[in-house]
Amino acid sequence: LHMKRHLGIKPFPCTVCDKAFLTKQKLDEHMNGHTGNAPVKCNMCNETFRRYSNLTQHKNRHHLNIKKKLKDYICHCGEVFHTKKKLAWHKETHDEKPKACTYCNERFIHMASLTRHMRRAHNRRFVPDAQRENENVECPICKCIYL
Known part of the structure; x- marks a missing residue:
């Protein structure tokens, strides 16, 4: 799903x-x-x-008298986000080494962009090396962790 x-x-x-x-x-x-x-x-x-x-x-x-208070997540650069997911997405823009495609060397800021590129341009399923070694699998698109 x-x-x-x-x-x-x-x-x-x-x-x-x-x-x-x-x-x-x-x-x-x-x-x-x-x-x-x-x-x-x-x-x-x-x-x-x-x-x-x-x-x-x-x-x-x-029917709600009390609105849910949003929690702020702050990046080291000072930008503020209301979810961990949005902060993680933003933090990738600070990476010094962009993610490179192993087939054509095209470079991407976000892992999700590289994953989509691999699927569309090369008909390949991309799984980073760190995920292959670990039992936990992180979705490359939204960063959710699955056991």
Whole structure:
């Protein structure tokens, strides 16, 4: 599922229009738009919605008194980010040695760009040496760690 998201694989097509979805749940939510069905109910006021995301937005807008405080992540250069992922992406711009393709020597600032290049230009799956030796695997696109 994780890599399907990055690769744009959507195995659940809508039978009414030309859209496709990553999960059956998202397809079902989409189909509610075609049928007018609104099966998602707020447990605080009983208002109904077609999608879970609309319910979440509704609860945040009407039923939460305290807003979630964003945590700041600060780079050594002074830039501030609200997620570790965005900070990690930014930190790659400070690397002195850009990532180079082993097939054509094209250079990239971000590992995700190199990975995409390897897949598209050379039809290769790129796995850095450090990942081959380690049991933990880091997604080269979003930096999530998998055991």
